[in-house]
Amino acid sequence: MTEYIMNTLSYPVLSWTAFMPVLGSVAILLFARENDNLARYLALATAAATFVLSLPLVMQFDTTTHNMQFVESKPWIPGWNVNYIMGVDGISVLLVLLTTLLTLICVVSSWKAIQKHVKEYMIALLLLETGMVGVFCALDLFLFYIFWEAMLIPMYLLIGIWGGPRKLYAAVKFFLYTFAGSALMLIGIIALYYQGGHTFEIVKLMGQEYPMQLQFWLFLAFFLAFAIKVPMFPFHTWLPDAHVEAPTAGSVILAGVLLKMGTYGFLRFNLPMFPDATLYFTPMIMVISVVGIIYGALVAMIQADLKKLIAYSSVSHMGFVTLGIFALNTQGLEGGILQMLNHGVTTGALFLCVGIIYERTHTRMIADFGGLTKKLPIYATFFMIFTLSSLGLPGMNGFVGEFLILLGAFTSQRIYAVIGTTGIILGAAYMLWMFQRVMFMELKPRNESLLDMDWREAATLIPLAVLVFWIGLFPNPFLNILHVTVQHLLEQVNGTAQMTAAAMLVK
């Protein structure tokens, strides 16, 4: 049974982390009426403060308990038994940090790229951060749903206002796809409320047992909402469009954080609340995971647009994450969660890399580049690091996650690990082919005058490069945060299903 460990820090850390950006937005509204630069600096200060505020979450994190930590709880709408409860455990705490870090990086990366409606842009970015942090911290379903939906709006605006030529199509597609999922989830939430004893408290809802019939439908409702978000094959077609049209920071947040909400949802809701349905659906989900791995890789390979290529590679990488999660064992789950972090770091960085040359050339077509290494050697080094990280080179973050995932999958269902491993071959093929066409070979005359990265751009990539090697070479500090929570999650899944598992072993 999960319990609350109330926040003992001198300030309500989670509320501050979640709502600091709102304060910053208000400040921008009040003080930066005509002054774009002030808006930028205010946004930077806010994002930096939020990041600093979130640091105690990992530094003071108690790795010995699976209970929710840093919890704040206040009644909100007593009539419906709705409470304001925020808290984190091993699954969510790293995602909160990822969010605050990536938002800070995004503010810096948008410094010059965004020249129109700067104030509004920064506000959208900051409000998005509030939504994202809220999603990972909310421990009340009602609150969760509000954050979940609230986050859609700034993202929709980021794509729809600051996006590329087909921004409206992409923004509406993004919105409708996710909203379709959300609607299903809302039905699920209402059903849970009535079946789970008139409460929205996630921890309480986890502690109950639901009849299989109900689990089946609730699992499906939540699963579809999250699968669209991940996105799993075949719900992925919004992602390439959204990425291509979104501004750089939008892509970074989208790939780095928003996709993780889908897999976070699996971990927070589907697995612990509907364990029997989880076991029932696992074979099917593993199949679509490996289909996604291979399919995403194949389609990524032949893309002509850099952002589309990375978008499809995300489909492949997130396939690994879901494969690990539904392997339902320690290595699979820990690898899956670590890979969520890795994908956020690496793919976020790759989108930043694309943004850096897009700002200079205003094109993302692979065919327009070639030989850039000659003119941009520092950029080439960073781009190479993240390319290698993406293809899972040992010594870097991606390898640790992928290896644990495949090991977990191998333990539970050998064949999926075998197919998944094929994805690693393809990953090398499409990433290196892309890198070759962009960075190697002859330099095109039109790119003769390109300048290498400046310090601001380096500042956006250095922290991510540090994380790439840190997680790759010393993953234990990260894995330590996961161990106890993952064990508890496994107990929750297997608690009611132990009989089935035992029966399978005997057979």
Added chain:
Amino acid sequence: MLKYALIPFLPLAAFVFNGLLGRWLKDKAHWPPLFAVLFSFVLAVSTLFEVMGGGHIEHVLYSWIVSGGFDVHIGFKIDQLTAVMLIVVTTVSSLVHIYSVGYMHGDKGYPRFFAYLSLFTFSMLMLVMADNFLQLYVFWEAVGLCSYFLIGFWYEKKSASDAGKKAFVVNRVGDFGFGLGVMLIFITFGTLNYDAVFATAGFHAAETVNIMGGTYSLMTVIALLLFTGAVGKSAQLPLHVWLPDAMEGPTPVSALIHAATMVTAGVFMVARCHPIFNLSPVALDVVTWTGGITALFASTIALTQYDIKRVVAYSTISQLGYMFVACGVGAYTAGIFHLMTHAFFKGLLFLGAGSVIHAMSGEQDMRNMGGLKKAIPWTFGTFLLASLSISGVPGLAGFFSKDEILWKAFTSHGAGHTVYYLLAFAAFLTAFYSFRVIFMTFYGDCRASHEVAHHVHESPKVMLLPLVILATLAVVAGYVGVPEAIGGSNRFHGFMAHVFGGGHGAVEGVVEGGASHALEVTMMLVSILIGVGGIGLAWFMYIVKPDLPGKVAGASTAVYNLLYNKYYIDEIYDFVLVNPVKWASTHFFWKVVDVSIIDAFVNAVASLVDAMSRVLRRLQSGYFHHYAMGMALGVFVIVGVFLFIR
């Protein structure tokens, strides 16, 4: 402890140093890497003496990944096998560093080149020092990465960056099996540490696994999965395709990575895992056959190539085949022995080829060479020694090691004995093509353009010194392993017995230790005849009757074209694999599944909603009388239904 850690970490430090400060070091950038690798060499020698007595050194650096029962660290295990590898790697690497000072002089990527060399040296040393399978895998990929960087060193050339990418991806195909093998080992043994796995491998000998309905021996499956990785890394059939292309890299790289060290990692791995391979006769037979067929296959291609580096590259593939045969028949010591001598004479052949290319202003086609003997005497002399060594001329290093493999294959029962004939024929071809190179390059008339011919010059001393040292090694290195049959003491065997046991690492019933010395001497004479015969034929065809090769090629066009085009294997892969995958990804997965099915469905739903809304919108006309009419109709219908049903 610090001493052993310094062996790999000195080059790593040099890499970091050069990577960060290289652009300011400019043409002095070779000093940190050179200093580091020389120091590593000294430490490696001292380590060798420490394990001479039969002990071994183990040390854990730090705990790397812990997840549930999965617990892997980074650590060192230095036994006699590792010690030999350390010597080979640091020796050749040091010499290649020195050579590169001259060869790469003036290249604008000079600091970058030395940084990569250091990174490679670090990775290779960590690979051979690993004490567990995951660390082996990690540095296995890391050396592949360095190979990728160095093959594509001149990245502006499309062919070079293509070759680098091809090397990496083909190796990944091999690593696919290797990775699965590592997982299967973990699932079986619950650990990835060599010692624990090897100590208990015997207990799992009888276990089986089910794959697609078939039942297979567990040890066979593990061994073959691991071997898949070795096939990729050591460029054996059918994954050999990357190595000839890898010649796009600078020639010192070809010597170090693609001849002496990295490509032999596969042999090292099979030898390292001998407790597993020994439990699976099937896997050993696969290793034997793969090696034997590759040895012959690659040497036939080498007959017809004109690019001097490509001939040596195919020769490398072929020699690696010999080493695998040795492992396959259980003669691991012989395999490692040949690995060592090969590192010296093949490294020398590459560096010599580099010196020739240097002299010829970048020309690599032997049809445009000839008569260089006088102009570059040091290069010629050392190249000749290496060629004599690889051809198996008695007294040189290659003779002892190759002959031992042939002997072990001949005396083994089963696959090895048959494969002996493939190897013997390949040895004949080896002697032939090696001297074809000598005669085409150094003898006859110079066929180069006047300008090039005028420029021909001997390489600077900094390049000749490594040639001379390697030539010395290519001559004398064999004397650590002179067989007892001709009065030697075979100290190498005694040394390696600490790892492989029993003097031969013999698998029961495969190698017969007591075979008569008389037979061994006879077989030795046969080997000598084969080698001398090959050299003689080359002499006849390229010196005595220089128009003969053209006639032979003309008379057997089909065979000649097949060999000249490397059996069309690249083309077959493109046709069967690469192009169909690209086509299906574009024209089916993307344009049909994504665009025409999923997106069409999504857009159709959207259009449907849109269309329905347009219809429904008409109802909201805003006119009072429309709504009044609607109400009246509604009341009428409801009342009517009510009356009707009642």
